[in-house]
Amino acid sequence: MFRKIAVIILCVSSILVGAQDYSASWKGYFSFYNVKTVVEGNSKIYAAADNAVFVYDKQTNDIHEITTINGLSGETISTIYYSDAYELLVVGYENGLMEIVFDNDNDVLTIVDILDKVTIPPTSKRINHFYAFNNLVYISTRYGVSVFDLERLEFGDTFFIGNGGTQVQVNQTTVYDNYIYAACAGDQGLRRASLLDTNLIDFNNWETVTTGSFIAVTTQGDNLYAVRSDRRLFKIENGLFTELIQFGDSPLDVQAVNNNLVVTTRNNMFVYDTMFNLVSQLDIDSNFTTQYTSGVADTNYMFVGTRDFGVLKVDLFNTSTIEEIHPNGLLLNRPFGLQAEPNGLWVTFGEHDLWYNPYPLNSRGISHLKHGEWINTAYSDLFDAKCLNKISVNPFNKNQVFISSFFNGLLELNDEIPTFLYNETNSALESLVLANNPSYVDIRIGASAFDSNGVLWVTNGFSEHQIKSLNPSSNQWKSYSIDQIVPEPALNHGFKDIIVDNNGVKWMTAGYSYGVIAFNENGGNPKMKAIYSEEQNMPFTFSTAIAMDKRNQLWIGTYRGLRVLYNTSDIFENDNIQVNEIIIEEGGIAKELLFQQYITDIKVDGSNNKWIGTSDSGIFYFSADGQKTIYHFTTENSPLPSNVIQDISIDEVNGVVYIATSRGLVSFLSGSSSPFTTLEKAYAYPNPVRPNFNIVEDKVKIKDISENVNIKITDIEGNLVAEGQSRTNQRYGGYNLEIDGGTAYWNGKNLANNIVASGVYLVMLSDLDTYETKVLKIMVVR
Structure with missing residues (x-):
C-alpha cells in the first residue's frame, strides 16, 4: 500500500494504455544494426536497437521484430528485461516511458507514470536498468529506484536514496542476502537497504556500503559483484571489497546469466564462471570493426550487441566462429x-x-x-x-x-x-x-x-x-542564373523541392526569402517569376514544399501554412499572381486549412488526394480539393515513430505511401493507385469472394481501371446491384461502390444496402473518354 508522502512517492497507480497492432495496413522499416542492450529469456535472445526490438530464437534461428507496427512507441530505448515467469518483455526508454510486450498476444501496455511525473525533471527520467526479484521489478533511473509489480501490473513505491532523500542516479540494482543494492553515480557510492524493512521509502533506511561512483552491481549465484567507475570489479563478502580485475575499458554492461558473469566493454566481452575463472574472452574481430555494447552467454555461445552489426553469435570456445544476427533492414x-x-x-x-x-x-x-x-x-x-x-x-x-x-x-x-x-x-x-x-x-x-x-x-x-x-x-x-530574383548567391542557401510541369516549367522552393520560383529556359531567353510576398497572399516568404497535382494546380507548403496556385499556365504572363488558402468548415466555423503549420512535404497520389507532412503534427491525408480530412496520423493513433515528418514518397502502382520521420521509416497501404490509359489490364480480386472474406470491411477491388470510367455491377440476370463513376463516387464518400484513381472498391452491398447473395456478378466497365468497354465476372460465395 502507498504511503501519502508527496516528496518521495512517485504515483499511486500505474497508468496503462493498450497499444494497437497496426500490421494490417502499416509496415515498418527499421534499422537493427545499432544494438544497445541484449538480454536472454525463454530460449530467445532479445536485442534492443534505437527504437525497436528483435527476437532471435536460439532453437529455430527465426527472427521476429517488435516495432511501432506492433505497438511500441518509437521513442529511444535505453534498456530491456525479459521475465520468464510472466512471459513478457519490459522496455524502458530514455524519457522514462515503459512498455510491456506480452508473448501470447499482440498487446503492448504503455506505462506513463514516470514519463508524466511533474516532480521529476525530464533529464532525470531515463530508465537505466531493470532487475526482477520475485514478482517485483526494481527500476534504476537517474532519480532513484522505482518498483513495479509484474503480477498486478502497477507501480509500487519509489525510493529517493540520496542524502536527505535527494534524487541520485542509480545505474543498476540487485538483491543479495535479503538486501537490495544500488550502484549510484556521482560519488554517491554503493548503497543498500534491507528487504525485510517495510519502510524503504525512508532514505534513513538506506546505508552507504562504500563511497565512490559505481557503474554496476549484480548477483551471480552466491557471489556479489560491483564495478566502480575507475573500471575496477570487486567481489563483496561480509562487507569486504576484494578487487578482482581492472578492465582496460569502462564496462558498459554487466549481467549474470546462465551461471555466467558477463562483462562487456566497447572492445571486449568477458565470460566468467562462478569461481571467477575466465571461460572466454571476445576481442574485436577484424572482419567486424565495431564497438560492443551488451552481451549474454550460455553454455555454447556468446551473444554480443554491436554498434554496426546487430548481434554477433560467437562460439564460446572458438571465438573465430562468428555469425551476424539481425533482421534485414x-x-x-x-x-x-x-x-x-x-x-x-x-x-x-x-x-x-x-x-x-x-x-x-x-x-x-x-x-x-x-x-x-x-x-x-x-x-x-x-x-x-x-x-x-x-x-x-x-x-x-x-x-x-x-x-x-x-x-x-x-x-x-x-x-x-x-x-x-x-x-x-x-x-x-x-x-x-x-x-x-x-x-x-x-x-x-x-x-x-x-x-x-x-x-x-x-x-x-x-x-x-x-x-x-x-x-x-x-x-x-x-x-x-536566377539573379533576376536572387541578386546574390549568398542570399539563397538551398532548395527543398523542384518539380517540372507538363509545360516544361521548373518550380522550386527557394530558401527562406524567395518563396516559390518558376523558371523556364525558353530557348536561351529565360523566364522566371517568384511567389513569396504578402501581396500575393503568401503566409510567409519561406517555402518548404511544393507539389503539382493532376489538375495542374500547384500546392505550396510554407513555414507558416498552406497555399494553392490554381492557375499555373499563365505564371509568366500574369502580373497579378495570387495564391489561395483553403477554407474549410469545422464545427460551423470557417477555418484556414493547416493554419500556421510548418509543412515539410506534399505528395499527390493516384487519386489526386494530398499527403501533407508537418514538422510536429504528423501527416495529413486530404481529399483532392483539401475539403475533407481522410486521415490524420500521429504517434497517438498510428505507428509513426515520430510526429516530425522528413519526407513522403508514393509507389503509385501499388498504393504504398512511404513516410520518413525523424525516428524511423514506415509505410501505409492506402490502396490508392494511378489510373491506366486503357481497360485492357483491369481485373477484380479476391475472386472468388469466399465466406471467410469480410467483404463489407475489406471490399472487393477492381484494379487497373482508366481515369474517367463508369462501372455497373449487375447480377447474372441483369439486375443493377451497384453503379459508380470516377468523378462522382469518389472514395471515402460513403458509397457502396467507390472509385479511387486506378482502383474501385465494392463493399458487396446492393442498391437496397443489403449484402448480396451468393452468385455470379458482372462488372461492366465503360471508359467515358474513349468508349472502351470491358466486362469482368466476380463469384461471391457466402
Whole structure:
C-alpha cells in the first residue's frame, strides 16, 4: 500500500494504455544494426536497437521484430528485461516511458507514470536498468529506484536514496542476502537497504556500503559483484571489497546469466564462471570493426550487441566462429530523403537543418529496398560523398539513379553500383565561394527532378548559377542564373523541392526569402517569376514544399501554412499572381486549412488526394480539393515513430505511401493507385469472394481501371446491384461502390444496402473518354 508522502512517492497507480497492432495496413522499416542492450529469456535472445526490438530464437534461428507496427512507441530505448515467469518483455526508454510486450498476444501496455511525473525533471527520467526479484521489478533511473509489480501490473513505491532523500542516479540494482543494492553515480557510492524493512521509502533506511561512483552491481549465484567507475570489479563478502580485475575499458554492461558473469566493454566481452575463472574472452574481430555494447552467454555461445552489426553469435570456445544476427533492414533509423518506385524505395540519411546548414557534415551510406530486401551501400563506397539527400531515378533507365550531396556534388549509380561523382572539376557544378578561404570547396546540390525528355534538373545553392541541367545520354551540362530574383548567391542557401510541369516549367522552393520560383529556359531567353510576398497572399516568404497535382494546380507548403496556385499556365504572363488558402468548415466555423503549420512535404497520389507532412503534427491525408480530412496520423493513433515528418514518397502502382520521420521509416497501404490509359489490364480480386472474406470491411477491388470510367455491377440476370463513376463516387464518400484513381472498391452491398447473395456478378466497365468497354465476372460465395 502507498504511503501519502508527496516528496518521495512517485504515483499511486500505474497508468496503462493498450497499444494497437497496426500490421494490417502499416509496415515498418527499421534499422537493427545499432544494438544497445541484449538480454536472454525463454530460449530467445532479445536485442534492443534505437527504437525497436528483435527476437532471435536460439532453437529455430527465426527472427521476429517488435516495432511501432506492433505497438511500441518509437521513442529511444535505453534498456530491456525479459521475465520468464510472466512471459513478457519490459522496455524502458530514455524519457522514462515503459512498455510491456506480452508473448501470447499482440498487446503492448504503455506505462506513463514516470514519463508524466511533474516532480521529476525530464533529464532525470531515463530508465537505466531493470532487475526482477520475485514478482517485483526494481527500476534504476537517474532519480532513484522505482518498483513495479509484474503480477498486478502497477507501480509500487519509489525510493529517493540520496542524502536527505535527494534524487541520485542509480545505474543498476540487485538483491543479495535479503538486501537490495544500488550502484549510484556521482560519488554517491554503493548503497543498500534491507528487504525485510517495510519502510524503504525512508532514505534513513538506506546505508552507504562504500563511497565512490559505481557503474554496476549484480548477483551471480552466491557471489556479489560491483564495478566502480575507475573500471575496477570487486567481489563483496561480509562487507569486504576484494578487487578482482581492472578492465582496460569502462564496462558498459554487466549481467549474470546462465551461471555466467558477463562483462562487456566497447572492445571486449568477458565470460566468467562462478569461481571467477575466465571461460572466454571476445576481442574485436577484424572482419567486424565495431564497438560492443551488451552481451549474454550460455553454455555454447556468446551473444554480443554491436554498434554496426546487430548481434554477433560467437562460439564460446572458438571465438573465430562468428555469425551476424539481425533482421534485414536499412542502415539507420534517421531517413531524410525518399524516392519510391514500383516494389521498391531509395533512402538517404544526409540531413541539413531548416536553414540549409549541413554542418556538422555526416558521412552516411544509402539504402535501397528492392523486392522486399534491403541493399545497403556504405559511405566508404560512395566516393566519400557526404550529406546525401535528394534522389532521382532516370525514367528512361530505371537502373540509373542520381543522388544529391549537399557538400560534394552529384552522385551517379548504375545497377546499384556508384559509378561517378560530379563536382566542380568535372561538370558545371559550382562550389560556394568564401572570401576568407577561396580554396574551400562546398558544393550544395539539393533538389533534383527529371523532365519528360529525360533531362535531369538539379539545384546548386550558394552559387552563381543555381539551376543546372544534365542530359545523361550525352553527358551535356547547362547552367542558368536566377539573379533576376536572387541578386546574390549568398542570399539563397538551398532548395527543398523542384518539380517540372507538363509545360516544361521548373518550380522550386527557394530558401527562406524567395518563396516559390518558376523558371523556364525558353530557348536561351529565360523566364522566371517568384511567389513569396504578402501581396500575393503568401503566409510567409519561406517555402518548404511544393507539389503539382493532376489538375495542374500547384500546392505550396510554407513555414507558416498552406497555399494553392490554381492557375499555373499563365505564371509568366500574369502580373497579378495570387495564391489561395483553403477554407474549410469545422464545427460551423470557417477555418484556414493547416493554419500556421510548418509543412515539410506534399505528395499527390493516384487519386489526386494530398499527403501533407508537418514538422510536429504528423501527416495529413486530404481529399483532392483539401475539403475533407481522410486521415490524420500521429504517434497517438498510428505507428509513426515520430510526429516530425522528413519526407513522403508514393509507389503509385501499388498504393504504398512511404513516410520518413525523424525516428524511423514506415509505410501505409492506402490502396490508392494511378489510373491506366486503357481497360485492357483491369481485373477484380479476391475472386472468388469466399465466406471467410469480410467483404463489407475489406471490399472487393477492381484494379487497373482508366481515369474517367463508369462501372455497373449487375447480377447474372441483369439486375443493377451497384453503379459508380470516377468523378462522382469518389472514395471515402460513403458509397457502396467507390472509385479511387486506378482502383474501385465494392463493399458487396446492393442498391437496397443489403449484402448480396451468393452468385455470379458482372462488372461492366465503360471508359467515358474513349468508349472502351470491358466486362469482368466476380463469384461471391457466402
